[in-house]
Amino acid sequence: MNSTITRAFNFNAGPSALPLEVLEKAQQELINYNNAGMSIMEMSHRSKDYDEVHNEAIARLKALYAIPDNYEVLFLQGGASLQFTMVPMNFLKEGQRASYVLTGSWSEKALKEALLFGKTAEAASSKENKYRNIPTLNEIQFDQTDAYVHITSNNTIYGTQWKEFPHTGEVPLVADMSSDILSKPVDISKFGLIYAGAQKNLGPSGVTVVIIRKDLLEKANKNIPTMLKYTTHADSNSLYNTPPTFGIYMLGEVLKWVEAQGGLEGIEKNNEAKAKLIYDVIDQSNGFYKGHAELSSRSLMNITFRVADEELEKQFLVEAKEAGFVGLNGHRSVGGCRASTYNAVPVEACQALTNFMIEFQKKHQ
Incomplete structure (x- = not known):
């Protein structure tokens, strides 16, 4: 790296800091990836070189989190904001209810989107306390007939974070982990679905990771637009349409860096x-x-x-x-x-x- 470049003390909330080693490697490979004579950004997403990058990133994420075999890892676009819509569109069916735990602005936005698709309930909320805390587990109220229970694992605006996750039994637990994914070990088997925008801990903006239990895919609503079905992306290994190839390449390099940090x-x-x-x-x-x-x-x-x-x-x-x-x-x-x-x-x-x-x-x- 050019020694004359001074790096800022970057405390941005997102897009946020990327590991310097990852940026330097991307810089080295930017115009000639794997001696192909072109950048990873210029390659077909159907090419062998990109295919290896794509599948290796999925494999590394599965290994880091010890993701069980009954889960799919998807690379989508649209950020967590699109997931606010996709979750209820796929899983909130007529006659069911979805329960949301409100811990800040992002969970409020997720609930607002769910209201467009069906019945919802507040399972718990810390709004009256100006979102200074995460509700205790015994405050969370939901029914075993609910379509799912939704939480936001870390709240960027208010600076709060779940230390222990609720046990929801047969009701799928859905978590927006955009701002603390990859920051600590998590038992993936507690969740039906996890989603996260990449731009905090996973890589640059433009990629959204979804970790979803396979049985939920089978139960998902079939009568929705093709691109908004989780099954579309699961069935095509997240290659139904052109994915954000450079972002996924960067995500894979960040995962390597995480491995090197222990x-x-x-x-x-x-x-x-x-x-x-x-x-x-x-x-x-x-x-x-x-x-x-x-x-x-x-x-x-x-x-x-x-x-x-x-x-x-x-x-x-x-x-x-x-x-x-x-x-x-x-x-x-x-x-x-x-x-x-x-x-x-x-x-x-x-x-x-x-x-x-x-x-x-x-x-x-």
């Missing part, structure tokens, strides 16, 4: 250490910095906080930007500050931010 166990340990650095500064600031999420629900991916004085907060964000920190503004809907510490954000960036926060407090307290 797999999901190593990634989780690293994520815990990074988040602790910043949360410790907040907790030891005597109220100068105030976290949004309750302690029991704090996210390892999105650390949300306010500076006690509104004018100081504005100054904090200005000075942070000048110091090379990118993406620390809170979501436009809530304001404040947010540090997104996804997998590829290095420990050094988090240490630099903690040092900056400590020095800023010393100057302005």
Whole structure:
């Protein structure tokens, strides 16, 4: 890599930081992949070279998560937002109900889409508490006749994350894991369907991963548009139409990088250490910095906080930007500050931010 290039401290909420090693490899292979004389972006998605990239990415994801054989891994497009529609379109049938646990803006949007297709219910909600917490498991109410129970595993805007997932028995548990997929080990067998946009931990924007139990595919609604059927993509190994080939190539390289970090166990340990650095500064600031999420629900991916004085907060964000920190503004809907510490954000960036926060407090307290 060119030593004169200075990398920003990237805390963007998404698209977010990618591993430097992955970017460098992509740079090396960009115009001549596998001595083919062309970029992976220029290749047919039916070619042998791309076929290997595609299938290897699926195999690596299955291996990292120990995904059981009765699940399919799909590479789709449209982000999590399209999944808000596809889930109820495929599985919310006439006479059934879908239950949603509300923990933030994205779960609200998912519920809004489901309302277009059938009956819904709020299984639990932390909205009255300004989404500062994840509901406890015993607060979650649903019927065994429900089509599915939907959760959002990590909430980027409010900085909360599920620490334990509900047991839903025969009712499929559906999870939007867009912002914490690949950040820790997860027992896939607890879920009927998992979906995630790639642009936080999996790769660049443009790819959506779906992990779906095969028996659900068999039960899915058949009378919907072809491209919106999960079976269309499962039956064609996600090659029914041209997939986002470069994004899938990048996703495969990110998976290799995760393996090199010690797999999901190593990634989780690293994520815990990074988040602790910043949360410790907040907790030891005597109220100068105030976290949004309750302690029991704090996210390892999105650390949300306010500076006690509104004018100081504005100054904090200005000075942070000048110091090379990118993406620390809170979501436009809530304001404040947010540090997104996804997998590829290095420990050094988090240490630099903690040092900056400590020095800023010393100057302005």
